[in-house]
Amino acid sequence: MRNPLSERIVDIPFSGIRKFFDIAAEMTDVISLGVGEPDFDTPWHIRDEGIYSLERGKTAYTSNAGLKELKIEIAKYLERRFQVSYDYNTEMMVTVGGSEAIDMAMRAMLDPGDEVLIPQPSYVSYVPCATLANGTPVIINLKEENEFRLTAEELEAAITPKTKLLVLPFPNNPTGAIMERKDLEAIAEVVKKHDLYVLSDEIYAELSYLEDHVTIASLPGMKERTVLINGFSKSYSMTGWRLGYACAPKIILEQMLKIHQYAIMCAPSTSQYAAVEAVRNGDHDVAAMREEYDGRRRYLMHRFQEMGLQCFEPYGAFYAFPSIQEFGITSDEFATRFLKEKKVVVVPGTAFGECGEGFLRISYAYSLDKLKVALDRMEEFVTELRAQKK
Amino acid sequence: MREKILTFIEKNSRVDLKELAIVLGVDEATVANEMAAMEEEHIICGYHTLIDWEKTSIEKVNALIEVRVTPQRGRGFDSVAERIYNYPEVNAVYLISGGYDLLVTLEGKTLREVAQFVSDKLSTLDPVLSTKTNFILKKYKDHGTIIAEPEEDERMLVTL
Numbered sequence: 001m002r003n004p005l006s007e008r009i010v011d012i013p014f015s016g017i018r019k020f021f022d023i024a025a026e027m028t029d030v031i032s033l034g035v036g037e038p039d040f041d042t043p044w045h046i047r048d049e050g051i052y053s054l055e056r057g058k059t060a061y062t063s064n065a066g067l068k069e070l071k072i073e074i075a076k077y078l079e080r081r082f083q084v085s086y087d088y089n090t091e092m093m094v095t096v097g098g099s100e101a102i103d104m105a106m107r108a109m110l111d112p113g114d115e116v117l118i119p120q121p122s123y124v125s126y127v128p129c130a131t132l133a134n135g136t137p138v139i140i141n142l143k144e145e146n147e148f149r150l151t152a153e154e155l156e157a158a159i160t161p162k163t164k165l166l167v168l169p170f171p172n173n174p175t176g177a178i179m180e181r182k183d184l185e186a187i188a189e190v191v192k193k194h195d196l197y198v199l200s201d202e203i204y205a206e207l208s209y210l211e212d213h214v215t216i217a218s219l220p221g222m223k224e225r226t227v228l229i230n231g232f233s234k235s236y237s238m239t240g241w242r243l244g245y246a247c248a249p250k251i252i253l254e255q256m257l258k259i260h261q262y263a264i265m266c267a268p269s270t271s272q273y274a275a276v277e278a279v280r281n282g283d284h285d286v287a288a289m290r291e292e293y294d295g296r297r298r299y300l301m302h303r304f305q306e307m308g309l310q311c312f313e314p315y316g317a318f319y320a321f322p323s324i325q326e327f328g329i330t331s332d333e334f335a336t337r338f339l340k341e342k343k344v345v346v347v348p349g350t351a352f353g354e355c356g357e358g359f360l361r362i363s364y365a366y367s368l369d370k371l372k373v374a375l376d377r378m379e380e381f382v383t384e385l386r387a388q389k390k
Numbered sequence: 391m392r393e394k395i396l397t398f399i400e401k402n403s404r405v406d407l408k409e410l411a412i413v414l415g416v417d418e419a420t421v422a423n424e425m426a427a428m429e430e431e432h433i434i435c436g437y438h439t440l441i442d443w444e445k446t447s448i449e450k451v452n453a454l455i456e457v458r459v460t461p462q463r464g465r466g467f468d469s470v471a472e473r474i475y476n477y478p479e480v481n482a483v484y485l486i487s488g489g490y491d492l493l494v495t496l497e498g499k500t501l502r503e504v505a506q507f508v509s510d511k512l513s514t515l516d517p518v519l520s521t522k523t524n525f526i527l528k529k530y531k532d533h534g535t536i537i538a539e540p541e542e543d544e545r546m547l548v549t550l
Contacts, residue, residue, distance in 0.1 A: 294415075295415075368413070372409075
């Protein structure tokens, strides 16, 4: 019997996060700091618009690129929040989450042999998506001493004649790192000098605590070489609605639209109607959630400091990335033992790239009460590990 | 700063000061001083606990009473409102626009106790013209909180 499977797919591993949830599923009284998903319900007025659209029978396909009304609102939002303007008609499409947009951008832009620069630690999908698109992923290892920001020097050092695309995943999952305007300006110079394109994943743009997020697309000469990806999951707590969008130069967007048209048809209409309300009237919800996360972030950092756990200050998303190098065990071993001995789920840094070794991803998308209990257990565990080491 | 403290303790008045200070990104003394000042100014009027009495064995009856009154010369509705709110069984008194003047919320052990309060004490006050008593059958939401079992965290395995 012939092998029914594509070797290219078989060679792609499952995400490293799964194992911990499988162990946790067999245990009771487990507290998780493992999920990278907002713990708020979608604000009611947004849910209500979704329900209302169903009541009115708005259940048909929308146009492939998305509901015109929604795209107009997104264009206004991007202008208002990030000072970048897109023509809703030719430079924007609504997608099934940011994930679909990442996949399509890679497939629309890459040919076999094209190298894609992927800074790590970062979201688990970039490397497999590049591979699925027949591109060649090239990893740039980010460093803690640079607060896990991508520097122009690191970028320049990784460029070869085959380099075509740079993935810019900030604010970052899992490190919580951000890129400030000055950092992006330096990156933009290198990108222009080497005639590269950028896939800027800005799904956490609204969760930036140091200063307002800057999109690289707003810098001079960058809009024409950037695919901006964003979505509703994180900022409006709409993960299950599966709604995102991509903004890109017309020439790229047209090709992405072709893939979307054949593979997906269009994003769910209910989600799109709800999203119109979100982007039109949801600024105060976003601000309230950001403030709540920011408080939890401060609490988390304070507790790390109290237990003597080294962690650079994350200014974005809802993750912290503490170092566990002092204990002399791997991230995987730390996370496994922590789960088995103290019943707390955290994710080893290696799930987000090999350079994540020696770190853990802690999500603070959990209530303060839960964080408190989990961090009490972490303090006990860290104290025990230190005692064992002596 | 005040608004942030108030928003926070309105949801959870049990939060310890140190934790609140960390969450707000200020020092503990600042939070303590602000809270003391707001207590002094009667912005913070008390620290209450939201209880679902239906889950206990304690029997309670809650009523909302619509009261029409004659306002008093020089003191409007204030004097009659004061007469009413001084009864310990009265939980709240609001001056209301619309078809009646005062909304009185009341807590008693039994229906008879509430009825007795209305007929003996409230209705017999001189300025009171009429009363209409509504009993609360079930509380679904109170003080902005949904009175139901807290839902389990339903977030599932995702690699985000």
